[in-house]
Amino acid sequence: MRFLILASESKRRVEILKMLGYHFFVIPSRIEEEYKGNPLINARRLAYKKAFKVWKEYKFSTVLGADTIVVLDNKILGKPKDEREAKSMLRELSGRWHKVITAVAILSPKGKVLFHDIAWVKFTNIDDEEIDEYIKTGEPLDKAGAYGVQGLGAKFVERIRGDFYTVMGLPASKTDRVLKFLLD
Template sequence: MRLFILASESKRRVEILKMLGYRFFVVPSRIEEEYRENSLITARRLAYQKALKVWKEYKFSTVLGADTIVMLDDKIFGKPKNKIEAKNMLKSLSGRWHKVITAVAILSPKGKVLFHDTAWVKFRNIDEEEIDEYIKTGEPLDKAGAYGVQGLGAKFLEKIRGDFYTVMGLPASKTDRALRSLLD
């Protein structure tokens, strides 16, 4: 199987792809993330833009870009800009179900694939002291919705409906099938 490029610095995506047995290079896309459409369209657009930016520099390679969005009450929760925004996001999610969408774009000389997966997550009720302690760890500041399901944020989870890896940042099974179709 050929190598490919991951257009993301996400440690979670790196971890998932390594777990699946892939070898790849990381070339971050560093695009400006704008949330102007509904959550699904936004996630798919951002995943595609991330892949395209890197693919333009490495046109004979396969490039994977991804984007994860947390959605509550028709409001998109991307990565918090600061600790105050992280705290507000976590307070909003407390005791509630929310939607997590991860979109993936893979551009290759063989073609392109764009897909997404959706999962539902329910947080238990969390108090302000727990939120403040969590924010002090720094974990929520670079994650959509201000939490990491695979890290300390797991203590807030009550239930997940759907693919755990979608919540983590890359739907493992769907991504594996798509990469196999473009890399073999």
Template sequence: MRLLILASESKRRVEILKMLGYSFFVIPSMIEEGYEQNPLIAARRLAYQKAFKVWKEYKFSTVLGADTVVVLGEKILGKPKDEEQARNMLISLSGRWHKVITAVAILSPKGKVIFHDTAWVKFRKIDEEEIDEYIKTKEPLDKAGAYGVQGLGAKFVERIKGDFYTVMGLPASKTDSFLKSLLD
């Protein structure tokens, strides 16, 4: 079996890959995350750039890069720069549906694959006091859309249409299928 490298420091992606039974090394790509207008193109481009930056140095390995974007209407909600931006994002998500796109790029000597998955998330109505309490935990400050579905942010989620793991940061079933074909 070929060496697997996760080009991300994301604790959520680490958790999902471990849950799927993979052994791997973590080598973060440390690229600048800039987003253009089209959320799908942005997520796919960033996933590929993350994987490629690490794969250039470890070409005999299989490298997985991923990027998750939260989209409200046509606006990408990336990781908030500060508490005020996190607060504004959470206020805008309150009581509304939004979509979460996670793109994945897997580069291997056997080939490359880039894919994505989309899930829809509905937040219940949340008041500003709840938002302030959540922000005090610091959880929203390093997450796209300013919330973690697998953490305290779960209390805001009323419904999910699609793969929970896509919202968490790595579509488990699709990722497993593609990794199996590229790691043999």
């Protein structure tokens, strides 16, 4: 059995991997996240870049990197720079459907696998007062699209089409199947 390394500091990804029963080390890649052009290509490119940066130093291990992107009207909503940008994003998402793309790269001596999953999320109509209260919690400031589906942001989510865990940051079922193969 090979060592598993998560190339991310994401508490959500840590939680999902633990839930799936994996033991792993966390070694964040800390790469610059630049988004330009096609959202799907960006998510896949960044997931691979994160995994590869760590895998270069730990080639006898299995390294998992992931990237989650929120897309509204083909516009990428990354992590907000400040409270003002978070408020703007949440206003845009209010009452609308958007998609969440999570790409995953898993690199190991046994092989390299890059995949993605897409889920659709519908927000309820939210007013400025609700948005301001949410922003005061600090939760939206380090999350793509300025919300966390697994936290207080759940109160804005009216409906999800697809894998809840994709929205959270790591498609659980797909990731588990690939890891079982690569860690065997």
